[in-house]
Amino acid sequence: MPVKLGEKLVIAISSRALFDLDDSHQVYEQEGLEAYRQYQIEREDIPLEQGEAFVLVQKLLHINNLLEGESRVEVVLLSRNSADTGLRVFNSIQHYGLSITRAAFAGGRSPFAYIPAFGSQLFLSTHAEDVRSTLEAGFAAATILPSKHRREERDELRIAFDGDAVLFSDESEQIFQRDGLEAFQASEQAAARQALGGGPFKGFLAALSRIQSEFTNSDCPIRTALFTARSAPAHERVIRTLREWDVRLDESLFLGGLDKSEFLRAFGADLFFDDQEGHCLSAVGVVPTGHVPHGVSNRTPKASA
The missing domain is CATH 3.40.50.1000 (HAD superfamily/HAD-like)
Structure with a gap:
C-alpha cells in the first residue's frame, strides 16, 4: 500500500532556503550550469552552512521527538537542482541529523507543481517566481529574505x-x-x-x-x-x-x-x-x-x- 502523509503538517522547502548556497549560486550565475555541477560534485562531502530557514526546520522536526507515537511533522525538499547536483544537499541534511527523507529534484525547472502531490501546507523558497506560482495555485508560500543575523538559542x-x-x-x-x-x-x-x-x-x-x-x-x-x-x-x-x-x-x-x-x-x-x-x-x-x-x-x- 502507498504511504500517505495524512494529517501531518507538511512543509516543503527549497535547498537555498534550508542551506546557504550563495557561493554555489554565484558560480552558476557567472560560469554556467556545467561549472556549477562540477563545483557541487567536487564539494559534495563538504557540508553546506545553515540557511535562513534552517532553525525553523530543525525546531519543527524536533516536535516529532516530543510526541509519542506517529510523527506529526514532515519536511520535504523541493529543489531546482538535479539529483546529481543535489547530492551535496542530501549529504548536508545527513550531516546535521535532519530527518528529511523525501525530495523532488526538478532539474532546472520549478518544483512547485509537486506541492499538492506531497500535501504541503507551506512552501518556503528564495525563488520569488516559484512562490508566486504556489500562492496563485492556492497554497501558502513565502520568499525567504536574506538576513545573516544571529539566532537565539532556545527550543521553543x-x-x-x-x-x-x-x-x-x-x-x-x-x-x-x-x-x-x-x-x-x-x-x-x-x-x-x-x-x-x-x-x-x-x-x-x-x-x-x-x-x-x-x-x-x-x-x-x-x-x-x-x-x-x-x-x-x-x-x-x-x-x-x-x-x-x-x-x-x-x-x-x-x-x-x-x-x-x-x-x-x-x-x-x-x-x-x-x-x-x-x-x-x-x-x-x-x-x-x-x-x-x-x-x-x-x-x-x-x-x-
Whole structure:
C-alpha cells in the first residue's frame, strides 16, 4: 500500500532556503550550469552552512521527538537542482541529523507543481517566481529574505504572522488602499461580527493549532503571534474571526501602524510572514522574514491609458 502523509503538517522547502548556497549560486550565475555541477560534485562531502530557514526546520522536526507515537511533522525538499547536483544537499541534511527523507529534484525547472502531490501546507523558497506560482495555485508560500543575523538559542518555535492578506483575505486592505483609513475603520466597525475570509496562511495556522492541542499550555513547543497594523476599533472583527475559526493564536499585537521590528525582536520570532515588502525589509534586520507576495499590495499597477 502507498504511504500517505495524512494529517501531518507538511512543509516543503527549497535547498537555498534550508542551506546557504550563495557561493554555489554565484558560480552558476557567472560560469554556467556545467561549472556549477562540477563545483557541487567536487564539494559534495563538504557540508553546506545553515540557511535562513534552517532553525525553523530543525525546531519543527524536533516536535516529532516530543510526541509519542506517529510523527506529526514532515519536511520535504523541493529543489531546482538535479539529483546529481543535489547530492551535496542530501549529504548536508545527513550531516546535521535532519530527518528529511523525501525530495523532488526538478532539474532546472520549478518544483512547485509537486506541492499538492506531497500535501504541503507551506512552501518556503528564495525563488520569488516559484512562490508566486504556489500562492496563485492556492497554497501558502513565502520568499525567504536574506538576513545573516544571529539566532537565539532556545527550543521553543515562535512564528509570527501579519493579518490582512496573510492569515486573512485582503478584502479589508483593498478598502484601506482605495478609500483611506477612515473608510477602513468604518467598514470594519460595520462588519465587526462578520468573519473575515481566510488568507493563504489560514490552513498553516490551523495545522499548527492542531499540533499545539496535543500539548499542555505549559509544555507546548510552538508559540504563535499576530502582528497587525490594525488598532481599535478594527480589532473586534479579527478577534471574532479567530474565534469562529476555532484556532489557537497565543499572542495578538494591534500596533496601529507602528513599525513592527522591535515588537518582533521582543517576541523572538523564528520566522515572520508579511505581505508588504516594506514591512519585510524592516523586519528582516531583526528576525528571519518571509515575504508573502499576495493580495492588493502585490498587484502590478495597470498602465494608464
